[in-house]
Amino acid sequence: MNSSEYLTGEKAFAILMAMLSSFLLYSIPQETQWFSGMAVSKQPRFWPAMCIIGLSLFAFSYGFSVWRKAAAMTNNNDDINTTELGEMKHWLGPxxxxxxxxxxxxxxxxxxxxxxxxxxxxxxxxxxxxxxxxxxxxxxxxxxxxxxxxxxxxxxxxxxxxxxxxxxxxxxxxxxxxx
Amino acid sequence: MDMLLQSLDIFTRLDVWLALFVGSIGGVIIGAIPGVGPAVAIAILLPATYSMEPIVGITLLVGIYGASMYGGAIPAILINTPGTPVNALTTYDGYSMTQQGRARRALTLAYWSSFFGGIFSVICLMMMTSVIAQVAPLFGSRDILMAALLGLVLVIVSHRGQSLIAGLLVFLGMFIATIGMESIRYTKRFTFDQSWLNSGMDLITVLLGLFAMSQAFVLLIGNDFKVSMPDLKGQPKREGFYDLMKYKTVALISAAMGVIMGIIPGVGEFLAQFFSYNIANHISKKPERFGKGAPEGIIASEAANNAVPAAAMIPLLALGIPGEALTAMMLSVFYVHSIIPGPNLFINHADFVYGLYMSLFVVNVLIMIFLLVATRPLLRIIQIPQRFLGVAIMGLSFVGVYSLRNSLVDCMICAGFGVFGYVLRRLKMPIVPIILGMVLGNIMEQKFRAGMARVNDFTDFIDRPISFSIFIIIIIVLAVHGRNLWRNYQRNNSASQNSH
Structure with missing residues (x-):
């Protein structure tokens, strides 16, 4: 993999992770339960919600860092000739x-x-x-x-x-x- | 001392000796084949060890863990391809020595350095036992929670240049561990009304997918490469030992570094060898030889690597906190046999602990004897075609995952994680953070809930001396990491301005 293919792969991965974390954030109310009168920290929802919030923070920060890297690479006029979908096709190789x-x-x-x-x-x-x-x-x-x-x-x-x-x-x- | 002598009883058992032999010899072979590695082997063997007695199962796995690093040095030195990722630094000086016609010397030096690191680490472990046995019971739920948090923070910050992705994968692992029925209110979490998700994601299934299946896919999709082996005939066999004696300070520092890094959860072999290699370079009278066939380079890398496995058992045994993927896998063997690693292990199962120490000692001796007599036949094994190896790993993964519950769904989940692991490998992203996230996340949730009984507000989590000390360490680690990131950012900025 050359550096532009690698960056395309990173972009595709960042997009997927951002989508996954958004979907999980959206699913928290449906997929976990909340008991009224129970302390927040003891709620069954508490721990998965913490994990998903952490996942989302890192996913979006990672996406931002990849976006910055891609912008810098484009400014340097590097040849980016692979698409995210093209890279994802490689992922389906197995x-x-x-x-x-x-x-x-x-x-x-x-x-x-x-x-x-x-x-x-x-x-x-x-x-x-x-x-x-x-x-x-x-x-x-x-x-x-x-x-x-x-x-x-x-x-x-x-x-x-x-x-x-x-x-x-x-x-x-x-x-x-x-x- | 009495307990240590009592533990020798285990060596009267045939099954223990069988595990010692299979673990040590099998581990060397697995390590010597580029593309397999101990994580793949342990993940595959894990379910098979469930039916064994704990000491037999753990001995087998620890043998593979330790021995693989000995074996991994062989292709690193002879063909410039590390057998396991942690032997990468050995290629610098080892392969240079091979090119200079000193392959046998490099190999024996690597063996003796590994042996020194392994034995040094076991002795340290034995000497520290009384301290560990006294300190471990002082750890309460909140302290273990903080220690696990420290482990996660270290996993993230130790992936230099990949901290964001490591953090993402840690939290993904922690999330995966929450899927299924929770154990307090028995409510379902993220099952999406799918009954097969009620029992959650099995750690072994995920492990096999991420480590074994993904590696099989990489090998199956790749190409076979031909390797040409240097001829070892006629080269002297003892020079490596004399080299180790000559540079004993380097060996001692490197092994000590391995022990220290092994004890700290989430750090492991990579940083151990990195630090020891740099120290060896600094104290060397001829630093210009490093990377060009310096014996001290091989000593630093191999002694540090091999000191880690025994030391990594300390947080696992004392606190129940695995420091890296391999000890995380071993944790499941403990749980299957209702031996709960943690503060009480040294009180309730002291015989087991000492038996394990002695097994580690014997494993190192067996490996050394095997390597001194069997290096040349081992060279043939390195030449197994890569794609065929992929076929074999996929076949072996089946045993690992199917034997858990004879479930097609487990196999599908495993294959799914295999594809995900393949993507991570293709993008050169780390896999270990997911596993540590799963294991440590689970421990953290349990300890968090247990700790909440004595907590009124969140500051109570750090009102104990141990938890407060660990909290301060976490703050320092994060501050240092933040400072490094800022410096890198400024350096990159000034570099890009200069280039314009």
Whole structure:
């Protein structure tokens, strides 16, 4: 990122934060309760309101400082050729990977942790552009290692796969406990 | 002393040794891989430690915390890329030494300096225990409230040049912590009639999103880079130790600086190494060598860094106030096991405290042994392709967040914070203030409400000697920060006038 892109990013962030803090300030009466006769400091509204006021003060001060910086940069005739919306498009870059992540989350209760993890690792390795066979072996081994470490060894609570129920009793129990 | 000897009992347990080994070796490996870092690793492992005994879980996490900084020095020295952000200063002199063909010497010097800093800090912690145990119970709700406020103020002012954004993120974190049902009147706050918000935002979910997922996104969107490793074959292995002996004053000052900065909430490794590096530069007979391969530079940076983790445990254990993101994460392990850090911890769970000290000591020894024998195999790990690392971190984040409640909503929240963290990373903004805002904000609200029972007006918050002293420190910190900002403003103004 060059300095003008960075400044554009800062401007976009400042705008978003100013909008967020304004929205939260506006929402205080609807989203918190006020009990008559109770001391102000004991009100459920008191603490969130303090936080939002602090957030707003900093958000607007930050916005002002970015605005001053932008004005100085324009005066210096620096080349500002990116827009706030253009920068925000970059911020949405991870959305594709969020999609893959959520697909993985949805797949686990159906396929089981082991199978879903192996598929996740292999497909993601392919998506990342790796084509060497060795990379796929490493990828599958990493997935297996993670399952063995967390589910089999540390017994972290992860839903078992729906298809495990189709297995004979002993096999189903084994799969539910370990994978 | 009796308690210290009693605490040795924990070393008869296999699970403690396993945690020590996994923590120390795993931490070195995690630290050595640029792009992972202890925050990501601890966030991922946190839910898994909930099922462990507190001493085992905390030992594992503390091991990773301390060991990662040892490991982070390896890529900093060999390929000019710090393994963890706090090893950045090590690149100045470490990489210069590598370019001069003295890579092994730089590495062993970094190891021994880290070891010295780590052990020095643990010894300080042990020596201070009796004082801490006497002073900590003197802290009441109002004093802890002020100490937490001091922590927040320090977090904001220590982000030089980014104070406004740090302040914004601190308050955002504090606000996030208020979402959901409050515990006094059981009213909903900022739930927007969404039932999934009733229980609030889970700290671990937010942590995993901000640290692990965002880092995964950065790696997945970026490119793999090829690194060429210098050959360490045939280079002498003991020179680093002799260098440390030669510059023991620098080592001592740096480790002491690490301890002091570690104790102060909200400050941490960056300022510790910055101050020690500057002091080492000032007292050096050859200051012109700094940045060009000065052994004192590596000692200052590494000894200071590694003195911080043990010292950072002091405010956490004594007052229940985490000084930075990693101890904030550890706080949740204490709460899960109903061990409440704070003034009474030294009375009710003294065995736990001493056991932790001894574990910290052993962790440092294990790391040192591991590094002296395993540096060369570690070099292969540094070369893991970055994008594949992103795939692995995202896969591991799933374990961390899904194992909490097996909830798709948690995963969506985590992914949302991941995108937000990605934006912060892209704009080079700090992430830690959000987490400290969440944790300290929660503590402050509780202590504020508890303190209100004995308060008629707001001046009563500072009518106790401790709270008043902390209040004065806050005023001084803010005054100094204000003065610095004013000076910078005047300097910039005069510079821009001169340029016209």
């Amino acid at each position: 959305i594709e990977f969020v999609g893959y992540f959520l697909l993985y989350v949805v797949a686990v209760p159906w396929l089981g942790y082991l199978l879903a993890t192996l598929i996740y690792f292999l497909l993601m390795t392919w998506r990342m552009g790796y084509r060497k066979k060795s990379m796929f072996w490493i990828s599958a081994a990493t997935g297996l290692l993670i399952v063995l470490l967390f589910k089999t060894l540390l017994q972290v609570k992860i839903t078992s796969g729906a298809w495990y129920e189709l297995l004979p009793d002993a096999g189903a129990t084994f799969m539910i406990i370990n994978f």
